[in-house]
Amino acid sequence: MLGVGDKLPDFSVTGVKPGFNKHEEGGQSAFEPLTQASFPGKWKVIYFYPKDFTFVCPTEIAEFGRLAKEFADRDAVVLGGSTDNEFCKLAWRRDHPDLKSHPAWQFADTNGSLVDGLGVRAPQGVAFRATFIVDPHNVIQHVSVNSLSVGRNPAEILRILDALQTDELCPCNRPVGGDTL
Numbered sequence: 001m002l003g004v005g006d007k008l009p010d011f012s013v014t015g016v017k018p019g020f021n022k023h024e025e026g027g028q029s030a031f032e033p034l035t036q037a038s039f040p041g042k043w044k045v046i047y048f049y050p051k052d053f054t055f056v057c058p059t060e061i062a063e064f065g066r067l068a069k070e071f072a073d074r075d076a077v078v079l080g081g082s083t084d085n086e087f088c089k090l091a092w093r094r095d096h097p098d099l100k101s102h103p104a105w106q107f108a109d110t111n112g113s114l115v116d117g118l119g120v121r122a123p124q125g126v127a128f129r130a131t132f133i134v135d136p137h138n139v140i141q142h143v144s145v146n147s148l149s150v151g152r153n154p155a156e157i158l159r160i161l162d163a164l165q166t167d168e169l170c171p172c173n174r175p176v177g178g179d180t181l
Contacts, residue, residue: 001118001119001120001130001143001145002117002118002119002132002140002143003140003143004140004141004142004143005139005140006139006140007138007139007140008036008044008132008134008138008139008140009036009113009114009117009118010035010036010113010117011035011036011109011113011114011117012033012034012035012111012113013033013034013035013081013107013108013109013110013111013113013114014031014032014033014034014085014086014107014108014110015031015032015033015034015038015079015105015106015107016030016031016086016089016090016105016106016107016108017030017031017032017105018068018102018103018104018105019101019102019103020090020093020101021090021093021094021100021101022090022094023087023090030086030090031086034079034105034107036138039077040136041075041136042075042076042077042136043074043075043076043077043133043134043135043136043161043165044076044077044079044132044133044134045064045071045076045077045078045079045131045132045133045134045157045161046079046080046114046118046131046132046134047060047064047078047079047080047081047129047130047131047132047152047157048080048081048082048109048115048120048127048128048129048130048131049061049080049081049082049127049129050082050122050124050126050127050128050129050148051082051084051126052082052084052088052089052091052092053088053092053095056149056150056151057082057151058092058096058098058099059098059151060080060129060151060152060154061080061098061099061102061106062098062099062102063153063154063155064078064080064104064154064157065098065099065102065103065104066154067154067155067158068103068104069103070158070176071104071158071161074158074161074162074165075136076133076161077105078104078105079104079105079106079107080104080105080106080107081106081107081108081109081114081127082108082109082126082127083108083109083110083112083115083121083125083126083127084108084110085108085110086107086108088108089106089108109127115127118130118132120145122148124148126148128145128146128147128148129145129146129147129148129150129151129152130143130144130145130146131143131144131145131152131157133157133160133161133164135164141164142157142160142161142164144157158176159174159175159176162176162177166180168180168181169181
């Protein structure tokens with residue numbers, strides 16, 4: 001598994017644009033190729049979940065969606081995905097009330113270039129619940145990985161991003177926007 005200080009590897013995944021529920025809306029495709037060069041100058045929060053149409057995963061995705069504006073206010077793009085294809089993600093958005101018109105990017109890593117490049121594929125073949133915070137130079141600044149059965153806390157990821165962006169010493173439990181040392 002890649003860690004803090006490592007460069008984001010080369011990858012190519014299919015991105016599912018924020019807000020889309022169908023493969024085409026208003027003459028625009030819901031899909032866009034995403035690579036390590038996408039979103040230049042932005043922080044990236046890349047999180048993986050095991051499978052679409054499961055039980056824990058939508059709780060995390062919905063919470064990242066609720067915090068999407070706060071991440072955007074910090075020049076961060078949130079990208080959440082699995083190894084399922086892009087059509088599964090759109091179908092899930094249409095099917096699950098908490099995912100309709102999801103306001104953040106999702107991605108389909110069907111070729112495994114990102115999940116394997118980062119080293120977060122579980123023995124079962126799906127992605128672990130891994131989260132990477134990547135700086136604008138594509139250097140990994142934070143990694144956390146949960147068991148397949150335990151959801152993560154997106155508010156904690158926001159807190160860590162906020163602390164990383166201060167470039168200062170940040171104490172334990174420092175709230176978003178709190179004092180540094």
